[in-house]
Amino acid sequence: MKIFIASFFLFLSSLIYSQQPATHADEVQKGLLNKKEMKETSLVQHVPFINIGPTVMSGRVVDVAVNPDNTTEFYVGYASGGLWHTINNGTTFEPVMDSAETINVGDIAVDWKNNIIWVGTGENNSSRSSYAGVGILKSDDGGKTWKNVGLTDTHHIGRIIINPNNPNEVVVGATGHLYSSNEERGIYKTTDGGKTWQKTLFIDNQTGIIDLAVTPNDFNIMYASAWDKDRKAWNFRGNGLGSGIYKSTDAGLTWNKISIKASGFPTGEGVGRIGLAVFDKNTIYAVHDNQYRREKNTVKKEGAGLTKEDFKTMSSEAFLKLENKKLNAFLKTNGFQEKYRADNVKHLVRSGTVAPIDLAKYLENANSMLFDTPVVGAEVYRSDDGGKSWQKTHTDYIDDLFYSYGYYFAQIQVNPVNKDHIYISGVPILKSKDAGKTFKNINGKNVHADHHSLWINPKNPMHLINGNDGGVNISYDDGEHWIKANQPSVGQFYAINIDYEKPYNVYGGLQDNGVWVGAHTAKEDEEWHQTGHYPWESIMGGDGMQIQIDNRDANIVYTGFQFGNYFRIDRATNAQTYIQPKHELGESPYRFNWQTPILLSSHNQDILYVGGNKLMRSMNQGDDWVAISNDLTTGGKKGNVAYGTLSSISESPFQFGLIYTGSDDGLVYVTKNSGGSWNKISDSFPKDLWVSRVIASSHKKERVYVTLNGYRWDDFTPYIYVSDDYGKHWKSIANNLPIAAINVIKEDPENENVLYLGTDNGAYVSFDKGGVWQVFSKGLPDVAVHDIVIQPEAKDLLLGTHGRSIYTANIEALQTLNDKVMSKALHVFEMPAIKWSDRWGVSWSKWMTPNKPETTIKYYISNTADVSVKITSEEGKVLQEFSTKGDKGLNYVNYDLTITEKGKKALEKEYPDEEVSKRKDGKYYLPVGNYQIVISSGKNSEKINFDVK
Numbered sequence: 001m002k003i004f005i006a007s008f009f010l011f012l013s014s015l016i017y018s019q020q021p022a023t024h025a026d027e028v029q030k031g032l033l034n035k036k037e038m039k040e041t042s043l044v045q046h047v048p049f050i051n052i053g054p055t056v057m058s059g060r061v062v063d064v065a066v067n068p069d070n071t072t073e074f075y076v077g078y079a080s081g082g083l084w085h086t087i088n089n090g091t092t093f094e095p096v097m098d099s100a101e102t103i104n105v106g107d108i109a110v111d112w113k114n115n116i117i118w119v120g121t122g123e124n125n126s127s128r129s130s131y132a133g134v135g136i137l138k139s140d141d142g143g144k145t146w147k148n149v150g151l152t153d154t155h156h157i158g159r160i161i162i163n164p165n166n167p168n169e170v171v172v173g174a175t176g177h178l179y180s181s182n183e184e185r186g187i188y189k190t191t192d193g194g195k196t197w198q199k200t201l202f203i204d205n206q207t208g209i210i211d212l213a214v215t216p217n218d219f220n221i222m223y224a225s226a227w228d229k230d231r232k233a234w235n236f237r238g239n240g241l242g243s244g245i246y247k248s249t250d251a252g253l254t255w256n257k258i259s260i261k262a263s264g265f266p267t268g269e270g271v272g273r274i275g276l277a278v279f280d281k282n283t284i285y286a287v288h289d290n291q292y293r294r295e296k297n298t299v300k301k302e303g304a305g306l307t308k309e310d311f312k313t314m315s316s317e318a319f320l321k322l323e324n325k326k327l328n329a330f331l332k333t334n335g336f337q338e339k340y341r342a343d344n345v346k347h348l349v350r351s352g353t354v355a356p357i358d359l360a361k362y363l364e365n366a367n368s369m370l371f372d373t374p375v376v377g378a379e380v381y382r383s384d385d386g387g388k389s390w391q392k393t394h395t396d397y398i399d400d401l402f403y404s405y406g407y408y409f410a411q412i413q414v415n416p417v418n419k420d421h422i423y424i425s426g427v428p429i430l431k432s433k434d435a436g437k438t439f440k441n442i443n444g445k446n447v448h449a450d451h452h453s454l455w456i457n458p459k460n461p462m463h464l465i466n467g468n469d470g471g472v473n474i475s476y477d478d479g480e481h482w483i484k485a486n487q488p489s490v491g492q493f494y495a496i497n498i499d500y501e502k503p504y505n506v507y508g509g510l511q512d513n514g515v516w517v518g519a520h521t522a523k524e525d526e527e528w529h530q531t532g533h534y535p536w537e538s539i540m541g542g543d544g545m546q547i548q549i550d551n552r553d554a555n556i557v558y559t560g561f562q563f564g565n566y567f568r569i570d571r572a573t574n575a576q577t578y579i580q581p582k583h584e585l586g587e588s589p590y591r592f593n594w595q596t597p598i599l600l601s602s603h604n605q606d607i608l609y610v611g612g613n614k615l616m617r618s619m620n621q622g623d624d625w626v627a628i629s630n631d632l633t634t635g636g637k638k639g640n641v642a643y644g645t646l647s648s649i650s651e652s653p654f655q656f657g658l659i660y661t662g663s664d665d666g667l668v669y670v671t672k673n674s675g676g677s678w679n680k681i682s683d684s685f686p687k688d689l690w691v692s693r694v695i696a697s698s699h700k701k702e703r704v705y706v707t708l709n710g711y712r713w714d715d716f717t718p719y720i721y722v723s724d725d726y727g728k729h730w731k732s733i734a735n736n737l738p739i740a741a742i743n744v745i746k747e748d749p750e751n752e753n754v755l756y757l758g759t760d761n762g763a764y765v766s767f768d769k770g771g772v773w774q775v776f777s778k779g780l781p782d783v784a785v786h787d788i789v790i791q792p793e794a795k796d797l798l799l800g801t802h803g804r805s806i807y808t809a810n811i812e813a814l815q816t817l818n819d820k821v822m823s824k825a826l827h828v829f830e831m832p833a834i835k836w837s838d839r840w841g842v843s844w845s846k847w848m849t850p851n852k853p854e855t856t857i858k859y860y861i862s863n864t865a866d867v868s869v870k871i872t873s874e875e876g877k878v879l880q881e882f883s884t885k886g887d888k889g890l891n892y893v894n895y896d897l898t899i900t901e902k903g904k905k906a907l908e909k910e911y912p913d914e915e916v917s918k919r920k921d922g923k924y925y926l927p928v929g930n931y932q933i934v935i936s937s938g939k940n941s942e943k944i945n946f947d948v949k
Contacts (some may be wrong), residue, residue, distance in 0.1 A: 002120065020448040022180040022714035023739060025153035028134060031716075031739025032101050035761070035782075038775045040737065042815070043889030044765055048798070048856075049779040049807040051489045052506070053524035055537040057448075057513040058471025059490040059803060062123055063454045066112040067467060071107075071457055074465065079123040080131050080784055080803030081223035081490030084693050085143060085211070090472055090485025096143025103803065104131040106157035106175075108579030111167040115142045118170060118194075120157025122212060125452065126178055126231055126407050128594055129492065129511060129802055131760060131784060132158065132714065136172065149194030152761055153177075155714070158227075159212040163219045163251070168193040171200075171252040173224055178231050181205040187224055189252045200248075201255045205231055206779025207242030210410065212474070213276035213284070220251045221281055223258075223387065223635050225274035231408065233664060233690065235639030238649055239291035240408035243271035247387050262391040265381055267292055275410035279419040284383045285436070286390070287424050289406030290376035294397070298720030306330040308363050313358040316349050349642070350542065352699075354586040362585055378402040378426060380436040381411065390894065401426035416458040425451035429466065431479060442479030450512060467511040486560040489805040495546040495593055496800035498791045499554040507557070508800055509544025515559045516626040518546070519633050520796065520808065546602040548608070550695060558600065558622065559695075563642060564612060568622050575752055581610055581623030590614065590831040591636055593645035593664055603656040606632040611646025628675025633663040650704075660704055660727075662691025668706055670727055681727030682706075689719065690798040691743050699752035702726055707742040711760065716741050718759065722770060733770025748814045756784030756797060762797055769819055780807055795870065813858045813890060821860055828935050829858040831946040841919025850921040857893040859935050859942075861886040869893060870934040871926075872943075873910055879903030879926070886937060897948075898923045 022440055039045060059081050066074040072089040082103030084093040088333035097119065107120040121133025132393035135152035141147060151157075163169035169191050176185025185208035187201035201209070207228040210827035224247075228240030242269070245259040259265040270292030277285040307324060313318075324342035331340055348354045376396040381390040401424065404407050415421035420435040428443035431450045443449065448470020458464035464475045471486040492511035495651040499505050503521045510516065515538070520536030542561025550556035558579070560566035568577045584591050590612035601607035608618045613636065615629040627705075635645030645664050657674030665690045668682035682691075689708040697703030704727055708719035718737040721730040733755075740759035748754035757764040757773065763785045764773040782797070795812040813829045821827045839851045857869065867886040871879045879899040884891075899907070904924045906917045916924050926948050934943040 010370045019537055021711075022177060022182065023716040025135075025184075028716065028739055029148075029152060029615070031130060032134065033493075034424045034738040035740075035775060038736075039777045041769075041888070042774045042777065043817075044774045045887060045889065046892050047775055047776060047778060047811075047814070047890055048151070048892055049776065049809045051524070051779070051804065052522065052806050052808055053487045053489050054491060054516055054522075055515065055524060055540070055804060056413050056484075056516060056534055057485055057510060058488070060123075060127075060450075060452065060487040060511065061467025061472060062105055062125070062452050063108045064455045064465050064467050064472070065108050066457075066598075067112050068091035069112065070263065071463065072548065074455075075108055075117070076488075077108040077119065078103075078488070078490045079125070079127075080104050080129065081488070082783075082803070083108060083117070083119060083143065084488050084779065086485070090474060091487070093485075093488045095781070096139075097137075097146065100137050100146040101134050101148055102137075102780075103781055103783055104133050104259075106133060107160050109160040109162050109170070110163055111202075114140075114167050116140055116167055117143055118160050118162065119146075120154075120160050120172060120174075121863075122156035123156065123176060124156055124158045126229060126236065127511075129784070130156065130178060131802075132716075136160075147719070149190075151184060151188060152195050153182060155182070156208070156718045158208065158210040161212050161214050161222065164697070165219065166191075166457060168252070169196065169219075171212060171222065173212045175208035175210055175227065176205075179233075179493075179712050181230075182246050185209070187252060187255065197511060198253075199671075200253055201246060203228075204228075204244045207240070210273055211276045212260075213278045213765075214579075215281050216416070218281060220249055221386075222248050222252055222257065223276050223277075223284060224248070225276050225277060227273050228271075228275075232639065232641075234369070234637040234641050234643030235721055236407060236641060237272055237891070238289065241270040243272075243274065243777050244796055245274060245276070245286060246386065259390070260385040262804035263388065264392075266292070266379075268292075269373075270376075271799055273410040274408055275412045277412045278757060279414045279416075282384050282386055283414075283419045284387055285412050285414055285422055286381045287410055287412040288379045288381060288384075289402055289410055290379050290383065291406075292376050294374045294376055294663055296374075305333075308334070308360045308769045310920065311359040316356060318851060319348055319349055319356040330359075333583075336362065340585055348585065353418040358586045360585070364589065364590065371532060374681050375404060377404075377406060378409075378424065380422070380424060382433075382436060385555075393439070394431075398424075398430075398439065401428065401430065403427060408450065409452070411454060413454045413456055414457060415461045415462055421461070423456075424453055425454060428450075429454070429468075429479070442475075444479065444482055446484050447482045448475050448513075462575070487526070490803060491805035492802045493806065494544065494786055494788050494802070496787045496798060496806060497547040497549060498549060498789050498798065500793065501554050504791050504794060505551065505554070506798060506806060506808060507561065509540075509545040509547060509561075511802070512543050514538050514561070515540035515547060516540060517557075519678075520791070520794075520798075539571065542596070543679050546598045548598055550600065550605045552605055557623075558608065560596075560598075562594050564590075564596035564610065566598055566610065566622070568594070578620070579608075579610075579618070579625075581616040581618075581627075590616075590635075591642050591645045593642060593647050595647065597646055597649045597801070599649045599651060601651055601656065602653050603651075607650050609651070611649050611661060613663075615646065615649065615659070617637070617675070617756055617805070628676055629661075629669070629671070632669045632678065633667055634665045635823060647691050648694045650696040653698050654701040658696065658701070659695055660694045662694040662706065664690050666691065666708065668690070668694055668727065670704075671949040673724070679727075682882075684730055684915060685721070686710075686719065688713070691717075692742055695745055695747065697752075698747055698749060700724065705745050705747070705755075706730075707745050709743060716760070718742050720745060720770065722758070733766075734772060735773065737764065737773050743784065744788050745787050748811070749790055749792045749814055751818065753818070754814060756790075758788050758799060760784045763788070763816060767814075767822070776809075812858050813860075817860065817890065823861070824860070825862045826935060826940040826942050827860040828891040828933065828942045828944045829860070830944060831855065831857065831933065833947040833949050834897065834926075836926075836948050840925045841921040841923050843920065853859065853897045853925065854919075855895050855897060857895055857933055857935070859886070859891050859893075861888060861891060861937060864888050867936045868934075868936040869895070870936070871895070871899070872932045872934060873907060874930050874932070875910055876899045876908060876932070877903070877906040879907065879931070897926050 228242030272289035411425035450469035454469035474944035518536030648662040
């Protein structure tokens, strides 16, 4: 009966937390087609986006493929930044996958002889931002065009291997869905270049294939590692009975499990992620993330300090006998608040207010538990009989490699010409020259941590190419020294912000690459090597999170890293003050989200809000904190990931203390009296979804927007809601949006009808408060947009992407695109004055490219048509003219400020005292003066004035 009751409650629990079904692959494909059609008719298809970097810190690499006949040519796959190609050893790269259905990459394989590229989409790691893919993409022309060849519901691809003697024979390991169970996972094989696939190994609906390795010179013999895992928003299980090693002797058609009890390789529940490397038909290596618990070391060293575990069983009497010096050492080193020192804490224990175990509880939450778990961790095994038997290569633990998050790592490589030389990758990268008995760190200077790929040159094993969370590193001396090849703009931003300096600065927090700041005008190219000063500056390490800047003094910046570790930074003095709110001793610890929300009050820049599971407020820049709410979540859930936390905060610009909060478990609350009372306003929403944004309107006091994100259920439905009565009633405004989870919504500061939207697959704008959405596409790939900021003075829209750094576009025309403008057949937007320069058409050397000025003419047209553009003098003399095609909607035409020979003579006739001289590039440019631009289409014509000053 007890077993039945336990099973029943487990079943009930699974129902409670399985509200949203995973989006079906057919729906995803339909959404991709929908977006493609939207691009062709979008009113904003010509609005140009410019990537402003930064690049030097790069983003997460998942795989590298190198031309064996020319090692200066290779491809790099970035987790959420696409596929990039270099032909000059990483000096420069070009993106080759931006026209494909997705730029989320799990693995790449290249048939160099036939210029065929295979990409398994969907990252093979299981990070918080490991985006799902759409199956297998194939290019037969080196990345110019792409075709989806199937396995669309795999979501994440572990490995692809191509038969070197038959390019149509390909074997794929699919890991499957990340946050839900599914059947399309395991091993698949094609013999007709992807036209058809055969599933040759399936274990169960939570076990996929994370790695495949083939025997050199014998495609028939290959090995696969299965990974049994289950990720939820609150917990990650990276091990299980399904994990293990399989072998095929018929090129992947049939498989036998070889990691069995008699083999010497670990078996059972504790088997985690496994990486494989094959030297020959006999010698195979495996690196294993062993999740079995370590044996407890019960012997405590004499003189050792107190530990958290000591207090879990300590009596009050024993606690009161502790030496104050020893107790204070523990309290200080573990970050207890100043008021909690030996005398005070003993008084609390003596009075019965707290118990000794509360000191342990003070330090324990889902964040710390992730790192406190005493698992075996990384292990290396070797087989010398083709996988029949395995021996661990080392006697000691390999500490400080995987730490407690081995699910993120499992890469092992063997030197192609020496079977005793191996490399294992984790946080650092280690090499062994004695078959894994001992290891040496080669994570040298200039090398980022968290490694996911390593290529060893078979013709020169001293030559290595490494991919990690910080991009690409290349070594020519077996890892003793490294060069960085980080030209691509592939930063993975979680959040961005701006200040009001001249020029204004852009701030951003990145995945595993800290927080950076740079002027929006910073030139993103290699010229910075000449001065040694990169135009962006790092101001915080870790996983960079949200940023708030004091609008009275831009030197005062609030930012930090994961799980609510925030600081107040004075950039003028380089002072850093840790400001994370602390709970009281005896209370449950606050829960902080990975991306903890932080907000400076627009009403008083000394007032700061931070969201844990409660909303905390500081009236003095973070020095002191008070919780102004009870728990604003469903109360958390047992697991090893912080959950039941606030994910978004917004305060109305109309009223101090009118505050909204959103949580990762789907709750939205409002207070109208600075936390005096709270009302839940999310009961009508789909349950258990992540509140990715709650925004108090800057145009109407009663208006509020909410976006929900189902990514952590593999639910990619767009959820967007608006209320005009403080959240009493809601209306969905997702309308015509294609399938894609929503990360952020932003109001235009000038036009209340204009809304901007960032999704896991691009950015959109609406000109009617969400009635109809238009997709942005020019210069902007289908990348996850995590954050949107508008610089109101410059009228710049900035997109913080999780894979392609930061994009910007000027939105002045969008802000004026109202009903009146759109009712016209043709409308030309005002142009800013242009400052004349004597550098136009000139360079300091004939060998250098002359300076080329340019301005942009913007117009709206109600129907697609041919358009004539004329630049005239004040008297209407034509100085330059050209034709272009205008598509329905906004159009941007670049004009280089040149005039014709005929135009030059007309100007000199109109202004006899003026001479228009030919520049060094042989062209005539507009002199200082007043001009007109005339746009014509059929019977419709409009003109505007513009000045060269």
